[in-house]
Amino acid sequence: MKNKGKFISFEGPEGAGKTTVISVVSDRLKEQGKEVVLTREPGGIKISEAIREIILDNNHTQMDAKTEALLYAAARRQHLVEKVIPGLERGAIVLCDRFIDSSLAYQGYARELGMEEVLKINQFAIENTMPDLTIFFDIDPAEGLARIAKNDQREQNRLDNESLRFHESVYKGYQKLIQLYPERIIEVDARLSKTTVIENVYKIITSRLM
Ligand code: TMP
Numbered sequence: 001m002k003n004k005g006k007f008i009s010f011e012g013p014e015g016a017g018k019t020t021v022i023s024v025v026s027d028r029l030k031e032q033g034k035e036v037v038l039t040r041e042p043g044g045i046k047i048s049e050a051i052r053e054i055i056l057d058n059n060h061t062q063m064d065a066k067t068e069a070l071l072y073a074a075a076r077r078q079h080l081v082e083k084v085i086p087g088l089e090r091g092a093i094v095l096c097d098r099f100i101d102s103s104l105a106y107q108g109y110a111r112e113l114g115m116e117e118v119l120k121i122n123q124f125a126i127e128n129t130m131p132d133l134t135i136f137f138d139i140d141p142a143e144g145l146a147r148i149a150k151n152d153q154r155e156q157n158r159l160d161n162e163s164l165r166f167h168e169s170v171y172k173g174y175q176k177l178i179q180l181y182p183e184r185i186i187e188v189d190a191r192l193s194k195t196t197v198i199e200n201v202y203k204i205i206t207s208r209l210m
Contacts, residue, residue, distance in 0.1 A: 005087060005090065005092045005094060006132050007088055007096070007130075007131045008093065008094065008096065008131060008134070009133075010022055010095070010134070010135050011099070011134055011135070013137075013145075013171055014144045014148055014159075015143070015144030016139045020194065024198050025198060029205070034093050035087075037087035037092045039095070039096050040096065041079060042055060042071075042076070042079075044083055045082045048078050055071050056157035058161065068111070069113055072103050072107065073124070073125040076122065084096065093205075100119075100122050100126065101174065101185070103122055104119060104122075104173060105173030106159070109170065109173025110167075110169040115173070115176070130184070133184065133186065133204070134184050135204060137190035138190055141167035141170065142164060142168075188201055
């Protein structure tokens, strides 16, 4: 069956402010009478949240990079079949905080597993379900990390604790993806005020997909 809904993913470095923005945009879309599924990766459902705990546990310093990539892909698979695809089939707008591009940038590029290798294992997991639109929150990685450090509500996880060099490499990975998929990935300037970023994201979604 062809999906009737819209699948939108949100990407960016740590501390780009995605989570808050997505939640406000979700409320605005609901006010317009749309069914919205607001979710995140890794997680969104019980099994994938359990996998998230394993991946992000600060004690799991011995985790191999391929194991990490496979766990993200496994969490993605379960979340997709249990939550994303059913939502799309009902005609909902699915807003997903991170998706495959995170694996390509973090595991493929920054962990140096290779973007193509990581794409391959993810194709096994997602088959052909790709976002209709991806919004990239553009912020300098150092600035993003500084924002996180200031926010004591947010716990630092195993990936947050990687070096600035790692996060700069993630950022470079994202830049490559933006070049590869210019039709799908749209950038927003995440350094602007929260209100402006929300407005810009909302406009991109409504003009591109509605
Ligand atoms: P979050 O902090 O945005 O909730 O994401 C959790 C962390 O997992 C974040 O550091 C990005 C990372 N991540 C990957 O490395 N690969 C992936 O495929 C996903 C979805 C997230």
